[in-house]
Structures are given as C-alpha cells and as structure tokens.
Amino acid sequence: xSNNTKPRGKRRDADVTASKERQLAPLREHAFKPGQSxxxxxxxxxxxxxxxxxFLEALEADFNQFGPQAIALVxxxxxxVYMRVAKFWSTSLAWALGSTTAAGSLACRCxxxx
Numbered sequence: 001x002s003n004n005t006k007p008r009g010k011r012r013d014a015d016v017t018a019s020k021e022r023q024l025a026p027l028r029e030h031a032f033k034p035g036q037s038x039x040x041x042x043x044x045x046x047x048x049x050x051x052x053x054x055f056l057e058a059l060e061a062d063f064n065q066f067g068p069q070a071i072a073l074v075x076x077x078x079x080x081v082y083m084r085v086a087k088f089w090s091t092s093l094a095w096a097l098g099s100t101t102a103a104g105s106l107a108c109r110c111x112x113x114x
Contacts, residue, residue, distance in 0.1 A: 032038055075082040 071082070074085070
C-alpha cells in the first residue's frame with residue numbers, strides 16, 4: 001500500500017466533512033441573517049398584478065364587444081371546440097368557487113357529448 005492513498009472509513013469521512021465546512025464558511029458569512037431581507041425596499045406596489053390586470057381588462061372589453069357572437073359562431077361551426085371550452089371553464093370555475101355541483105354536472109354533460 002502506498003503513502004499516496006487517502007485514508008478510508010471514519011477518518012476519511014471526517015476529512016470530507018471538514019473540507020465541506022471550509023468551503024461553506026465564506027458563504028455563511030455573506031448569507032442573510034435571520035430577520036434580514038435580501039430586498040429591503042420590496043417589490044413596488046402593483047408590480048406583480050399590473051400585467052395580469054391589464055390583460056383581464058382587455059379580455060373583458062373584447063368579450064363585451066364580440067363574446068356572444070363568437071360563442072354562437074363556435075357552437076355552430078365547431079361544436080367539439082365549444083364543448084371542450086365549456087368543460088374547461090365549468091371545471092375551472094367550479095374549482096375557483098369551491099362548488100362541484102352545477103359546474104361539475106355541466107362538465108359531465110360536456111364530456112358525454114364529445
């Protein structure tokens with residue numbers, strides 16, 4: 001056995017642990033302390049919701065103008081797409097509202113007719 005081999009067993013495990021501790025020590029010095037934020041000013045108010053709100057407002061305006069005609073056209077020309085959309089929205093609304101009765105039965109009817 002040569003002198004260049006690393007020790008095996010408990011001693012080697014201790015050497016590996018000590019090596020990892022030495023590598024992590026500088027990182028721990030710069031880590032955030034308990035109760036300290038990495039972004040003290042925080043996110044600006046409304047920044048998270050701005051795009052979503054604008055999108056929903058544009059979608060609502062578009063639906064108010066074209067929605068009923070578009071629904072009628074799709075149900076007439078592509079009933080399979082209409083049923084898929086109806087099922088999706090009925091189950092999504094049921095989940096969002098916490099109700100599974102009326103919307104769930106509509107989803108079942110949509111699935112049965114596909």
